[in-house]
Amino acid sequence: MAANKTLNGLEAQSAQARDRLLDAAERLFCEKGFDRTSVRDLTRAADCNIAAVNYHFGGKGNLYIQMFHRQMHRMMDRHREVIVRLTSTPGATLEDLLRGVVSQPLKQLERNDPSSAVMKLMVREVLNQHIGKDEILGSMKNEFFTMLGDAIRSFCPTLSLRNTQMLFFSLDALVIHPVLFSDFYLEVIPDLDIDGIIEHTVKVAAAGIRAYAGGGD
Amino acid sequence: MAANKTLNGLEAQSAQARDRLLDAAERLFCEKGFDRTSVRDLTRAADCNIAAVNYHFGGKGNLYIQMFHRQMHRMMDRHREVIVRLTSTPGATLEDLLRGVVSQPLKQLERNDPSSAVMKLMVREVLNQHIGKDEILGSMKNEFFTMLGDAIRSFCPTLSLRNTQMLFFSLDALVIHPVLFSDFYLEVIPDLDIDGIIEHTVKVAAAGIRAYAGGGD
DNA sequence: GACAATTTCAAACAAGTGTTTTATATTTTT
DNA sequence: AAAAATATAAAACACTTGTTTGAAATTGTC
Structure with missing residues (x-):
């Protein structure tokens, strides 16, 4: 999985988008629920590209579960x-x-x-x-x-x-x-x-x- | 409103679609919730045209509230x-x-x-x-x-x-x-x-x- | 510095959404 | 029976959805 970094201390930098996405998910899903939170909402809040959700989590649903x-x-x-x-x-x-x-x-x-x-x-x-x-x-x-x-x-x-x-x-x-x-x-x-x-x-x-x-x- | 019939005893026939829609709404909304129940689901279950929801209730949201x-x-x-x-x-x-x-x-x-x-x-x-x-x-x-x-x-x-x-x-x-x-x-x-x-x-x-x-x- | 892996990006995709339109039946009233 | 109001129908509309694509940028490794 691309989500698992090399864990050699410098991962913080490259895992930033992933964590920002998790934080945005925590906030937005709690506010509006799953259905009314779009992938575009999430990526906008996390300040990253739309494709990031699928790249890092393999889909909106998985991001939800991980959060x-x-x-x-x-x-x-x-x-x-x-x-x-x-x-x-x-x-x-x-x-x-x-x-x-x-x-x-x-x-x-x-x-x-x-x-x-x-x-x-x-x-x-x-x-x-x-x-x-x-x-x-x-x-x-x-x-x-x-x-x-x-x-x-x-x-x-x-x-x-x-x-x-x-x-x-x-x-x-x-x-x-x-x-x-x-x-x-x-x-x-x-x-x-x-x-x-x-x-x-x-x-x-x-x-x-x-x-x-x-x-x- | 078109929903209010003339109430002269023969309304049952013409109001059928409206009631069937309310019954379908009751069943489907309880099962799957508002967001995951589409207008097409509702009209299919009530056996009527897609436009019926908007014609009789003025929108999916109003049908929900009335139900x-x-x-x-x-x-x-x-x-x-x-x-x-x-x-x-x-x-x-x-x-x-x-x-x-x-x-x-x-x-x-x-x-x-x-x-x-x-x-x-x-x-x-x-x-x-x-x-x-x-x-x-x-x-x-x-x-x-x-x-x-x-x-x-x-x-x-x-x-x-x-x-x-x-x-x-x-x-x-x-x-x-x-x-x-x-x-x-x-x-x-x-x-x-x-x-x-x-x-x-x-x-x-x-x-x-x-x-x-x-x-x- | 060069090669490879990882990550980001803009754009496009295919499918589904609620609603509106326009025309056609059906019913009610005159 | 003619005219007016009401109901249904198929199609299109405008929009949003999650996901994929393929190229560009960045990063890590040799």
Whole structure:
């Protein structure tokens, strides 16, 4: 593949167009989606020739997927770090774990981090079904699933696997919702406070979990 | 407008193409989305000429919006009925209200009702931002919001407005999530049971509400 | 510096898009 | 039945799309 440089330290120069293209893709695809972002839009934003997309990535679709993978890995790395840290902290409670997991994406929302835009795009893409969900999520889905599931069960050992799975989905629901529909939140609650959302989400999620586990710490 | 017939009883014959177009739109747009459904796809499915879309609706975009309104009104009518019925039932509990509201869309999911496809499409469209969210939701959003909010507060009078709003969002999150990601649910829990999801959702939502209201019925 | 590989470029390609046009049926009204 | 309004039809229009081409420029290697 022409995309793989010689990696001898001077690649930065020759790989510039490729990276600029990835950056432009990240921005434009998140803004307008796949269909409404043309190759000409991308190359104009990356300041390179139209043919560059096909030369470096072999097509618009591949550029899309590569951009996705780059961002998804960044997100997962952050999540991994948070969960590992919280589960290895001695006096931590269930609420602390939930707060850590929930804060991660919601704090990104607060400071307009591009990651939350990618999160939205990811959901969009799964719903649009233009590319297979496994193509985006790959193995990360299962890893995150079991990692967080185990963490929750370490706090509530009485939870069955089935209930843990359902509670995982509910937690996902509670976190994703404000990320997706932050506009609505702001419309209804003009003085929106991200920390307030975080505490609310932790409260509801913890209540849901304890409704199954019976208040056991 | 040519679309408005003389309404003298014989319109059914002449309005056929228009209705067939709306039906085809409902099906194709839900399947493939707006961008990936061409006017030629629509007219082929409705068995009429390409120009019919522009003649009857004045463009592809208007057909999309009209299809949306028709479906949204159907959905809202059903929701209205459920809430009114539950709030006027003497011995009903908070769980009964929640079960009624939650069952509505989830039961549709169970029997592959086109309404759940439209629900997915609605979220897709809000995320895609191709048409303004107010154009889809219109006044229904606020109506449903206050209607359900009041119903919840009738069971938990101690709830503040702010907390009710946040809990409304959380309830929405818990209901929408399985509708959007039913594929994931099925993947993780192969013997997926809709009634189980309903009871789970009611349990978590009620626990969240009671976490604020302090167990007050 | 010379040769080879890599990257960039302008132009063209083939296919698909929504919409408009113009003419022809069909229906409704007079 | 004649005239007017409405609906359908095939074709063309103007435009955008992703991709390919073949030559020019740049870069790395000997």
